[in-house]
Amino acid sequence: MHRFHRRGRGLVVLASVALTLPLTAALSPAAAASPADPTAPATSTSAPYALVPQPVSQRAVPGAGFTLTPRTRIAVLSKDAAAQGVGSYLAKLLAPATGYDLKVVRKTQAPDKALVLDPGGPASLGAEGYTIASGRNGVVVTAHGAQGLFRGVQTLRQLLPAAVESRTEQSRTWTVAPAEISDAPRYEYRGVMLDVARRFFPVEQVKRYIDEAAAYKINKLHLHLTDDQGWRIAVDALPDLTEVGASTQSGFTGGTDWYYTAADYKEIVSYAASRFMTVVPEIDGPGHTMSALASVPELNCDDRARAPYSGFDVGISLYCLKDSQHQDATKNFLQTVVDAVARLTPGPYLHLGGDETPQATRGEYDAYVKAAADATTAKKKTVMGWHQLGQSPLPAGSLLQYWGEDSDRETIGTASEKPGITHLRQGVAQGAKYVMSPSDHAYLDMKYDASTPYGLSWSGYVPVQRSYAWDPETVTGKLDGTGAVVPAGQIAGVEAALWADRAYEGSSELPTPGTRWPSPQDYADYMSFPRLPALAEVGWTPQSGRDWTGFRQRLAQHGQRWTAAGIGFHPAPGVPWPGTVRTVEGEHVIVTGDVDGVALENAGSTSDGTDLVLWAPNRGPKQTWTVSPQSDGTYTMTNKSSGKCAEASGGAVGATVVQRTCDTGRTGQHWKFTARPNDDRYTIAAVGGLVLTAGSATNGAKATLEPDTGSALQTWTVD
Numbered sequence: 050m051h052r053f054h055r056r057g058r059g060l061v062v063l064a065s066v067a068l069t070l071p072l073t074a075a076l077s078p079a080a081a082a083s084p085a086d087p088t089a090p091a092t093s094t095s096a097p098y099a100l101v102p103q104p105v106s107q108r109a110v111p112g113a114g115f116t117l118t119p120r121t122r123i124a125v126l127s128k129d130a131a132a133q134g135v136g137s138y139l140a141k142l143l144a145p146a147t148g149y150d151l152k153v154v155r156k157t158q159a160p161d162k163a164l165v166l167d168p169g170g171p172a173s174l175g176a177e178g179y180t181i182a183s184g185r186n187g188v189v190v191t192a193h194g195a196q197g198l199f200r201g202v203q204t205l206r207q208l209l210p211a212a213v214e215s216r217t218e219q220s221r222t223w224t225v226a227p228a229e230i231s232d233a234p235r236y237e238y239r240g241v242m243l244d245v246a247r248r249f250f251p252v253e254q255v256k257r258y259i260d261e262a263a264a265y266k267i268n269k270l271h272l273h274l275t276d277d278q279g280w281r282i283a284v285d286a287l288p289d290l291t292e293v294g295a296s297t298q299s300g301f302t303g304g305t306d307w308y309y310t311a312a313d314y315k316e317i318v319s320y321a322a323s324r325f326m327t328v329v330p331e332i333d334g335p336g337h338t339m340s341a342l343a344s345v346p347e348l349n350c351d352d353r354a355r356a357p358y359s360g361f362d363v364g365i366s367l368y369c370l371k372d373s374q375h376q377d378a379t380k381n382f383l384q385t386v387v388d389a390v391a392r393l394t395p396g397p398y399l400h401l402g403g404d405e406t407p408q409a410t411r412g413e414y415d416a417y418v419k420a421a422a423d424a425t426t427a428k429k430k431t432v433m434g435w436h437q438l439g440q441s442p443l444p445a446g447s448l449l450q451y452w453g454e455d456s457d458r459e460t461i462g463t464a465s466e467k468p469g470i471t472h473l474r475q476g477v478a479q480g481a482k483y484v485m486s487p488s489d490h491a492y493l494d495m496k497y498d499a500s501t502p503y504g505l506s507w508s509g510y511v512p513v514q515r516s517y518a519w520d521p522e523t524v525t526g527k528l529d530g531t532g533a534v535v536p537a538g539q540i541a542g543v544e545a546a547l548w549a550d551r552a553y554e555g556s557s558e559l560p561t562p563g564t565r566w567p568s569p570q571d572y573a574d575y576m577s578f579p580r581l582p583a584l585a586e587v588g589w590t591p592q593s594g595r596d597w598t599g600f601r602q603r604l605a606q607h608g609q610r611w612t613a614a615g616i617g618f619h620p621a622p623g624v625p626w627p628g629t630v631r632t633v634e635g636e637h638v639i640v641t642g643d644v645d646g647v648a649l650e651n652a653g654s655t656s657d658g659t660d661l662v663l664w665a666p667n668r669g670p671k672q673t674w675t676v677s678p679q680s681d682g683t684y685t686m687t688n689k690s691s692g693k694c695a696e697a698s699g700g701a702v703g704a705t706v707v708q709r710t711c712d713t714g715r716t717g718q719h720w721k722f723t724a725r726p727n728d729d730r731y732t733i734a735a736v737g738g739l740v741l742t743a744g745s746a747t748n749g750a751k752a753t754l755e756p757d758t759g760s761a762l763q764t765w766t767v768d
């Protein structure tokens with residue numbers, strides 16, 4: 050299915066729809082949610098507890114769980130400092146909500162009635178694998194080293210009631226659900242990217258985000274430190290980079306401290322390390338470099354510094370690589386910057402960007418990649434970059450990040466393969482490994498739907514289901530999943546990317562002086578939750594252990610955790626959030642239940658008798674229906690655009706559904722909504738019992754009446 054418009058990242062796209070959603074409408078309904086125990090057994094026997102990411106295996110154990118008391122000990126079966134550190138971390142994690150100051154003790158054998166952390170498990174668990182055995186007599190988390198313990202502790206906290214995430218003391222019992230869990234990640238690289246260049250995130254907000262992401266077993270923090278709109282890392286030898294280059298953000302000028310000092314950056318790195326998360330710094334180039342061009346004159350062909358940039362465009366800058374003098378200047382600059390950043394970065398990677406450089410010739414691009422890669426390998430760091438980097442010669446062991454989308458995949462194997470696919474092939478042939486960040490699944494700045502106040506939609510809308518329902522092994526293949534360009538053995542993992550070039554309300558238009566800008570933290574919370582946990586599960590859980598229907602049920606339980614933790618999440622459509630009143634009465638968009646779900650709409654006609662059709666959801670008036678209860682238990686559906694009612698055109702199989710002037714005396718306008726078991730979707734039946742069916746998930750398909758087969762084209766989300 051064709052999806053919306055596609056452009057390069059951040060190109061100004063002025064949509065005609067004015068967004069008016071007040072932020073208050075986005076506040077969590079879970080605040081008023083029932084006190085349901087999120088660890089209560091769910092319906093599926095394979096997933097007794099609402100754990101995200103879903104562990105490789107889990108089993109509910111009969112009997113009571115282990116109830117914490119103020120005297121419970123956290124026993125670490127090792128003197129290893131890192132393992133002891135995980136014990137202290139767990140004590141601190143539990144302290145605010147429980148009010149308990151649990152002692153961490155060093156033991157050689159697992160005591161009873163304790164939270165036991167044993168880093169002496171078999172090597173077969175791998176660096177991040179763990180097991181949990183929890184029952185009446187205590188809880189034992191076993192791993193092969195401290196990192197696996199830390200991942201296991203993230204699961205352990207999900208076996209406690211949601212209130213454990215509260216930052217204030219809650220008076221209640223704290224019982225760890227009884228379970229046997231065995232787990233290890235699908236991929237080693239599970240990242241999240243923050244675009245601190247377009248919108249500067251103060252250190253405290255970065256640390257908070259690290260904690261939010263670590264709870265879902267994310268282990269890489271990619272900081273997009275430089276772009277046209279700002280240079281965010283101090284380099285001693287080049288003070289203008291931060292004095293001039295950090296004075297702007299997208300939409301802001303005049304800053305004096307919108308960057309990380311060496312001490313700030315070290316603080317972020319060490320906080321991340323305490324959460325077993327590796328920082329991946331990105332110095333983007335040769336495009337996305339206006340902040341550098343504004344700070345270092347000799348990077349420009351005329352040796353004159355550019356003006357600092359605070360706008361919203363993309364593709365506006367390039368290091369001067371036209372002659373050997375300027376190539377040398379760029380090389381020296383990159384060496385200085387890479388030396389400084391590498392010195393501050395204990396992790397193995399240095400991300401060199403390489404995206405969106407339409408003005409660069411092949412030779413210029415190659416010159417940048419060689420200079421940046423040489424500087425990186427000289428510091429014994431691994432080159433990372435966006436997938437375009439694959440077109441140039443790369444050092445062995447490089448890691449590339451795929452950010453293409455369905456429109457690229459559509460061209461695979463045709464005579465007109467998109468350049469992105471060619472670059473992917475070139476990188477694969479060089480043996481590079483890949484981190485998957487397909488923009489139409491993994492870009493957290495894409496709007497959930499047309500009503501999302503922030504972000505962009507050049508890669509389509511990314512509702513929660515789209516962020517979840519994809520497979521890294523097929524996402525570089527054709528749309529039918531075959532012909533993956535990146536073979537499974539060259540996939541390192543998955544990264545969610547939170548760009549921030551449109552981090553304001555009403556972002557489909559350029560901002561005005563009256564525009565409301567959320568804090569970076571509020572923007573990050575809203576765009577990342579619930580999609581970051583969805584992407585975390587894509588990176589962690591084996592494909593065979595994942596399905597959208599089960600995931601949305603598990604995810605729904607996490608809303609209460611985020612509310613308790615103060616995370617301003619978006620209770621996005623498609624997830625059955627507890628506490629959300631289940632009623633079909635009111636104004637709704639009515640969408641089929643598959644990943645590329647299509648919405649019932651009236652095709653823009655105001656005449657009686659026109660067939661209703663299906664179209665990609667945009668939440669516009671043509672797709673908005675007022676569902677009104679009738680005395681016989683059925684409902685009428687009135688279209689907002691035409692004011693007409695949905696009506697069965699006949700009683701035979703295959704009859705179309707039309708719109709007609711509302712008249713409750715016409716039985717064809719009476720629709721019976723039936724909630725499906727264990728689901729928050731509906732079948733919608735005409736009076737004779739045939740059900741409303743989308744002819745296909747293609748724009749323009751007709752709505753007809755068919756026997757109920759339970760197909761996704763007959764199950765409707767009433768949002």
Ligand code: ACM
Pocket residue numbers: 058404405435452
């Ligand atoms: C990108 O979105 N330009 C990597």
